[in-house]
Amino acid sequence: MRTALVVHAHPDDEAFATGAATWVLHDAGWRVVLRVATQGWGGTGDKLPASCELLGIDEWDWLSDPDRWIDDGGVNGPRTLASAEPDEVVAEVERAIRTLQPELILTVGSDGLTGHPDHIAISQAVRRAQKPCRALGARLRAQDVRAGEQLLQELLPGKPIGSGRVTGCDDATPLETISKAPELLRRQALDAYYEGLGTQDLPELITSHNSRSDGLLLRAVFDASDGWPQDRFELLTA
Numbered sequence: 001m002r003t004a005l006v007v008h009a010h011p012d013d014e015a016f017a018t019g020a021a022t023w024v025l026h027d028a029g030w031r032v033v034l035r036v037a038t039q040g041w042g043g044t045g046d047k048l049p050a051s052c053e054l055l056g057i058d059e060w061d062w063l064s065d066p067d068r069w070i071d072d073g074g075v076n077g078p079r080t081l082a083s084a085e086p087d088e089v090v091a092e093v094e095r096a097i098r099t100l101q102p103e104l105i106l107t108v109g110s111d112g113l114t115g116h117p118d119h120i121a122i123s124q125a126v127r128r129a130q131k132p133c134r135a136l137g138a139r140l141r142a143q144d145v146r147a148g149e150q151l152l153q154e155l156l157p158g159k160p161i162g163s164g165r166v167t168g169c170d171d172a173t174p175l176e177t178i179s180k181a182p183e184l185l186r187r188q189a190l191d192a193y194y195e196g197l198g199t200q201d202l203p204e205l206i207t208s209h210n211s212r213s214d215g216l217l218l219r220a221v222f223d224a225s226d227g228w229p230q231d232r233f234e235l236l237t238a
Contacts, residue, residue: 003031005102007063007093007126009081009118010071011040011048015189016218017113017138018106019055020181021231025104026056034060035096037081037089037122041071050192054185064092074116074163082117089125097131109137109234114214115165127236136233139175140221142168148221155206162217169234179230186228190219 004025008014014022014034022032034057039045045066052060070079081089097105107126112119126135145168152161169175187198196205197219209216222228 001029001031002104003033003100003102004104004106005096005100006032006034006057007037007096007105007107007122008034009037009108009116009122011036011038011044012051012190012193012215013108013113013119014048014055014057015051015186015193016215017108018231019186019189020229021106021138021178021233023056023181023185024178026058030104032057033100033102035063035093036060037063037092038069038071038118039066041073044193047193051189054189054192063096069118071118074118076117080118081121084121086121086124086128089121090128093125093129094131097129101132103133105131105133105135106233107135107137107236109139109169110236111139111167111169113138113140113166114218115163115167116214123236127238129238135236136176137236138231139173139234140166140168140227141175141225141232142170144168144221144225144227145217147224148217148219151202151220151224152206152211152217155203156211159211161211162214163212166214166217166221173234175232175234177230177232181229183228186222190215 026032069081076082108119190198
């Protein structure tokens with residue numbers, strides 16, 4: 001059985017960044033294994049089992065000790081992945097690769113998908129790691145980000161949208177698409193973390209979510225670009 005290794009910084013990244021791809025790979029007979037570097041902001045790690053079951057992830061574990069690195073909400077403090085010694089993060093990714101012998105690695109793209117410093121650190125670690133197979137990093141297209149921003153601006157006129165770090169890539173960036181996942185399962189995986197984020201109607205959702213939330217922006221991007229059943233990836237080369 002072929003193995004796909006998925007490497008992420010935080011719980012919930014597997015839903016936002018690679019949720020369609022993992023289900024498609026699992027449905028095609030792959031063994032999908034997730035490694036997560038931190039327990040997430042506000043202790044979201046306890047939501048991982050429910051999300052993994054929905055997204056076709058066969059097993060998951062921490063990339064290292066679960067308390068080694070923390071998610072401090074993007075402040076980039078001293079114990080975050082972004083502040084870690086890069087070689088240490090690379091070493092843990094390589095350990096997972098040696099253990100699992102994957103034929104494919106999935107993570108976030110070079111911009112971290114959302115520009116989060118921890119995401120960028122994990123992407124760089126996967127890119128630098130010695131690996132026997134292709135590694136793909138999830139990306140958004142700039143045109144889809146703009147469409148999501150416009151959708152929210154129509155509902156929240158005059159309000160700031162997102163953190164400003166989510167930009168997407170231009171049309172010249174070559175991307176691979178993994179598609180045809182069931183839309184509802186990814187929506188339910190987001191709900192496992194944040195009530196209604198995947199399934200509640202957007203006009204209702206904005207009443208309970210901060211307009212500066214990148215999670216809310218990604219929800220709008222998925223809605224505006226038919227992004228629920230598919231993920232797009234760039235090739236990560238050393």
